[in-house]
Amino acid sequence: MQSTPIERVCGRACVVRGDDIDTDRIIPARYLRCVTFDGIGEHAFEDDRRLAKGDHPFDEERFDGAGILVVGRNFGCGSSREHAPQSLMRRGFRAFVGGSFAEIFQGNCVALGLPCVTLADADLAALMDSVELDPTQEVVVDLASRRVTSRAGSAHADMPEGSRRQLLEGSWNATAVLLEAGDAIEATAARIPYVHGFAA
Amino acid sequence: MSERTLLDKVWDAHAVRELPSGQTQLFIGLHLIHEVTSPQAFSELHEQGLPVRFPARTFATVDHIVPTDSQRRPLKDPLAEEMMVALERSCREHGIRLFDATSGRQGIVHVIGPELGLTQPGMTIACGDSHTSTHGALGAVAFGIGTSQVRDVLATQCLAVGRPRVRRIEVSGALAAGVYAKDVILSIIRRLGVKGGLGYAYEYAGAVIETMGIEERMTVCNMSIEGGARVGYVNPDETTVDYLRGREFAPQGAALTRARSFWRGMASDADAVYDDRVELDGSTLAPAVTWGINPGQSVAVDESIPRPEQAPEAERAGLAEALAHMDLRPGEPIAGTPIDVAFIGSCTNGRISDLREAAIVASKGRVAPGVRALVVPGSRAVALQAEAEGLTDVFRAAGFDWREPGCSMCLAMNPDKLVGRELCASSSNRNFKGRQGSPTGRTLLMSPAMVAAAALRGAVADVREIL
Incomplete structure (x- = not known):
């Protein structure tokens, strides 16, 4: 099953400031007690939102309908729970723009067709300020040209090249791509000594 | 060939092919699964009509959601019971070996993998848990993955990954x-x-x-x-070979000789x-204690809590946020900070050697009044060994609660949780806000011996003064 190529994501954006926002904060562990991801979107940032008493960006009306989440550095660090990007996706986010992303989070996002692109510090700061000033503006995350464009200007956006190509080629649903290797998988296994119990 | 790292060698030995994206299709030698990150992966396999490609190379256990007071079924939490049933069904349908409570081999996935000799040098290992890096201790290249990648491994025994x-x-x-x-x-x-x-x-x-x-x-x-x-x-090295010798799934006899050279x-x-x-x-190095809300925010036990104004400008907001959550005062010594809970366990520090070090400290006193202290062995095997060595008695005599194996209070997906603003001296791995189950709860990470010391004193203490 080939997945849809993703060349660009456009839409309004929401800003969640702060570095090192971990996946426990994005989705508290108690919501991992489930056998489907259905309904998980409503619990995104639940504890942070409760502690902020309505003062969290996710509760601000001006950010309603945002499809791009703008974050700080090392976003998504910690647990490998795919429930984190799943909860954000199910709230409507289709792309992430930040200072940097934790590797497992970034990989989980790619597997769902959600690009995570990074900006230089000054460009990120300008984008955050601009979106907060005018959340109605359209932000464009363009993977083909590696640019994020907003009222703050057009900035160079980075992303690991392999992931970028997976999204552009529509090969981000890796199962189909990996299955194409066919018998080469068994052939590789046959060459690895432990797979056969180190038989002589 | 020379000039290669272990990572290079393992990578090249497991590369099925280079993918058009530039990533590698990497064969995964050992896939470990647990109840939390696998159910959706099995559902997708089912939807796509795909079989498990190498069922003998996947092993399952239950750890995250299991209660540590009693593992009796059905579990009291219906959601946890549903996850347990889902895993049992998936394993049965696909012919995957499951180490459940009745097997005598149940435990935290990163404790039992090495313990059973499943984890071996030169392997690629994947598991839907970020602490899969643990298995690298034996010279394996081990990746934490998400649920979509669990699906990939089940369906193809491979991952699409970039070489680090x-x-x-x-x-x-x-x-x-x-x-x-x-x-x-x-x-x-x-x-x-x-x-x-x-x-x-x-x-x-x-x-x-x-x-x-x-x-x-x-x-x-x-x-x-x-x-x-x-x-x-x-x-x-030879320590690794000695560790594996005689373990259930490790090679024996002539195969071990060949394995050793590989x-x-x-x-x-x-x-x-x-x-x-x-x-x-x-x-x-001195005993370390975290004071903040990520594992990089630590000091030596004889140091003071840092002052935000002395940190680089870019870090100040983060430090202030951490201190506000922790309710700790900059400039004050970390030693002497009163604790409410002491937790010894987890995939980081729930093994027999950890319990031995903690028991040495526990044997020198009693848990301070008002402190809730628990010891959670990482696996059934660890529990039995601790009982055989008399460590269980030492902990109990000192006032620690001795529990059944599981992830317990490391991540609070089971009944073991902090309450309100409780402050916990913990041998686990994460001090994130809310990590131990209460949004306002607070975690200080430290070694198991330091946790035991804190439990006896009722406050963060320098274990070197007790030993």
């Missing part, structure tokens, strides 16, 4: 008494930061690492991800080329 760079971290010298593997890794993360490892595999080396036992190496590798590195490993051959070459190198003098 390798940073060699050399810890020279020798550790002082009262300083443990946990202090080594907390000190490394403090120095390199929680994002310092992004894009890297960490190769841990040097006299301190080489003289460590395998379980201590697991503690170090376990927290690689807390430093941003998805993979961490130690080159296999394993030792996978170690990095003496002239291996690294992308980065870092050196640390292990002799200067």
Whole structure:
């Protein structure tokens, strides 16, 4: 099953400031007690939102309908729970723009067709300020040209090249791509000594 | 061929092909699953009508949701019971071996893998859990993955991954008494930061690492991800071979002889080329304690809580947020901070060697009044060994609660949780806001011996004064 190529994501954006926002904060562990991801979107940032008493960006009306989440550095660090990007996706986010992303989070996002692109510090700061000033503006995350464009200007956006190509080629649903290797998988296994119990 | 790291060798041995994206299709030698991150993967397999490609190369256990007071079925939490049933059904349908409570082999996935001899040098290992890096202690390349990738491995026994760079971290010298593997890794993360490892595999080396036992190496590798590195490993040596000899799934007899030469051959070459190198003098390390809300925010037990105004400008807001959550005062010594809960356990520090070190401290007193102290063995085997050695009695006599094996209070997906603003001295791996089950709860990470010391004193204490 080939997945849809993703060349660009456009839409309004929401800003969640702060570095090192971990996946426990994005989705508290108690919501991992489930056998489907259905309904998980409503619990995104639940504890942070409760502690902020309505003062969290996710509760601000001006950010309603945002499809791009703008974050700080090392976003998504910690647990490998795919429930984190799943909860954000199910709230409507289709792309992430930040200072940097934790590797497992970034990989989980790619597997769902959600690009995570990074900006230089000054460009990120300008984008955050601009979106907060005018959340109605359209932000464009363009993977083909590696640019994020907003009222703050057009900035160079980075992303690991392999992931970028997976999204552009529509090969981000890796199962189909990996299955194409066919018998080469068994052939590789046959060459690895432990797979056969180190038989002589 | 020379100049290759273990990562290079393992990578090349498991590469099925280069993908058009530039990533590698990597064969996964061992896939470990548990109840939390696998149900949706099995559902997708079912929807796409795909079989499990190599069912004999996947092993399952239950750890995250199991209660530690009683594992009796049905579990009291209906959601947990539903997850348990789902895993049992998936394993049965696909012919996957499940180590459940009745098997005598149940435990935290990163404890039982090595314990059963499933984890071996030169392997690629994947598991839907970020602490999969633990298995690198035996010289494996082990990745934490998400649920979509669990589906990929079930369906193809492969992952699409980019090759990480390798940073060699050399810890020279020798550790002082009262300083443990946990202090080594907390000190490394403090120095390199929680994002310092992004894009890297960490190769841990040097006299301190080489003289460590395998379980201590697991503690170090376990927290690689807390430093941003998805993979961490130690080159296999004779300590590794000795550890594996006689374990249930490890090769025996003539096969072990052949395995040994394969394993030792996978170690990095003496002239291996690294992308980065870092050196640390292990002799200067002291017991470490975190004071903040990420594992990089630690100090030595005889240091004071940092002042935001002395930090680089870019970090000040983060420090202030951490201090506000922790309700700790900058400039005050960390020692003497009163605790409410003491937790010994987790995939970081729930092994027999950890319990032995903690029991030495526990034998010197009683848990302070008002402190809730619990010891949760990492697996059934650890529990039985601790009972046989009399450690269970030592802990109980000191006032610790002795529990059934599981992840317990490390992540609070089971009934073990902090309540309100409770402050917990914990041998686990994450001090994130809300991590231990209460949004306002607070966690201080430290070695199991330091947790025991804190339990006796009722406050953060320097274990070196008790030993």
